[in-house]
């Protein structure tokens with residue numbers, strides 16, 4: 097790690113002012129950041145530590161409106177264990193948190209940090225390789241290289257995948273996020289957080305330099321809402337997803353009245369599949385229906401040399417998530 | 424004690440640092456150069472911090488980039504926690520922070536100021552080792568032993584949190600600790616024995 101100045105803000109205003117300075121990065125727990133700094137992929141001069149701003153940024157609360165407010169620096173373990181998540185409407189979010197990394201990491205890593213983490217592509221994350229997304233080379237090396245864990249959908253000139261467990265269920269739940277940049281406070285739809293055209297030279301998220309995510313808001317789920325999150329992986333525990341799927345269904349009188357399907361770990365961004373979700377509307381849950389939805393979720397996929405298994409496994413995971421949500 | 428400074432720190436990089444304010448309240452000390460209305464900042468040079476380890480406050484000199492793992496091992500000579508992957512993927516460096524297991528290799532020492540830390544050394548401080556340690560020996564729950572201190576800390580957290588953990592709970596709580604010798608079964612036996620003995624929560 098290169099030496100840096102460690103900034104301890106006393107307020108959000110101070111943090112966002114400090115965060116706007118050149119060569120400065122914001123830090124949650126630092127799980128992703130320290131990892132990248134050890135590899136010298138990121139060499140900031142200043143790190144602004146957000147963890148001391150507990151009053152402003154930490155904790156989970158159910159607001160008077162029924163909306164769930166998740167503070168940006170809430171740990172993944174705190175989110176998973178919060179009583180508000182023991183609810184079929186939020187089961188997908190809880191499962192995604194519980195399946196993330198290891199107990200040690202869930203006890204530290206923040207919710208915002210998980211959503212804003214850098215891709216795990218082994219070319220970008222190794223100093224030895226010079227690829228375009230890392231800003232160190234002319235092309236995406238994974239596209240023609242070892243791409244077992246890379247994208248099968250939605251890629252342009254870079255086949256990295258977005259690794260966050262928490263992003264797909266939050267998208268499925270129509271979550272929003274609040275940010276602060278200087279004096280400017282904004283609240284936007286979660287879909288705005290990820291680039292519409294995830295090119296090699298586009299960052300993982302659309303935040304401006306120094307813009308602090310302060311909270312994530314999950315609107316009060318409609319009656320009959322159920323969510324699920326499933327992922328495929330190579331190990332039973334403590335592994336990254338090879339494919340993931342978060343679903344939301346609203347059941348009314350045995351029929352599906354509203355639905356969303358969001359894929360994770362298969363594209364450079366967490367990927368909502370509205371056309372697949374639309375097939376569920378007005379229908380009763382069935383294996384045949386879920387098969388159709390799974391096919392539609394992966395429609396238009398372009399697998400690479402070593403990852404067409406993701407289509408087979410990924411569709412099974414979509415079906416499994418739908419089964420769980422409608423069981 | 425002092426963390427060796429052979430990791431690229433120089434006087435020049437220290438002087439390049441921005442405003443450094445000394446604060447006593449949090450146990451942090453640094454060269455004082457207060458600038459009004461600017462946030463407190465430390466480094467990039469070396470400075471002394473106080474860490475609360477195994478119930479005792481201990482001073483250690485670190486750089487802002489020093490990890491908790493390096494501060495414990497190199498600065499405080501608490502070498503029970505092991506540096507294996509140094510990337511959060513093995514659990515060899517597991518210590519408890521406010522009772523919860525964390526991987527010290529991905530925590531900045533600065534972030535640990537003011538937190539209560541427990542290392543494996545705390546389990547052998549008195550005349551009799553902690554029941555969990557005794558049960559690790561009785562159950563032969565180690566082979567090469569390198570993952571063992573981390574395993575012990577995750578096991579301790581499991582016992583403290585669950586009392587009498589089920590097999591599934593043990594599997595979850597140990598899932599961040601890798602053992603290449605495959606001692607998991609015996610580690611779970613050691614946890615269960617300790618739980619049955621009713622000594623999991625303390626010495």
Ligand SMILES: Cc1cc2nc3c(=O)[nH]c(=O)nc-3n(C[C@H](O)[C@H](O)[C@H](O)COP(=O)(O)OP(=O)(O)OC[C@H]3O[C@@H](n4cnc5c(N)ncnc54)[C@H](O)[C@@H]3O)c2cc1C
Nearest residue numbers: 124125126127128129197205206209210212260261309511
């Ligand atoms: C061994 C290992 C296994 C893992 N397995 C999984 C897994 O299975 N699934 C999964 O989803 N993740 C996994 N992770 C990733 C882990 O969940 C993330 O690294 C972690 O959540 C990051 O959170 P953090 O608080 O440490 O973020 P940091 O490292 O502090 O920050 C990450 C990024 O977000 C920015 N940032 C953080 N907070 C804010 C904020 N409030 N506002 C604006 N910007 C911010 C930082 O500037 C930085 O760029 C794993 C990590 C490791 C090391």
Ligand code: FES
Nearest residue numbers: 507508509514528
């Ligand atoms: S050394 Fe910290 S997890 Fe491996």
